[in-house]
Amino acid sequence: xxxxxxxxxxxxxxxxxxxxxxxxxxxxxxxxxxxxxxxxxxxxxxxxxxxxxxxxxxxxxxxxxxxxxxxxxxxxxxxxxxxxxxxxxx
Numbered sequence: 001x002x003x004x005x006x007x008x009x010x011x012x013x014x015x016x017x018x019x020x021x022x023x024x025x026x027x028x029x030x031x032x033x034x035x036x037x038x039x040x041x042x043x044x045x046x047x048x049x050x051x052x053x054x055x056x057x058x059x060x061x062x063x064x065x066x067x068x069x070x071x072x073x074x075x076x077x078x079x080x081x082x083x084x085x086x087x088x089x090x
Contacts, residue, residue: 040069040076049082 046066047054060066061075066085069076 039079041079043075046077046082
């Protein structure tokens, strides 16, 4: 009866595992940054980000200048929307 060298068998198995892992890696879809959740800022964080006072933030909200989200009784602002507002020409 022919017995195989155990080290040869281990090496063959490792090669097969390596090939399977390589194939799995190739089949993964590319990571997309478009599915990233928006970052929300509080009133204080928004004031700091824009270099304004909290009162100015509330005034801009009341005048419809700043788009807001309300969760419970607190206001939040999407950082991406604030960045878009900053980049818009006046």
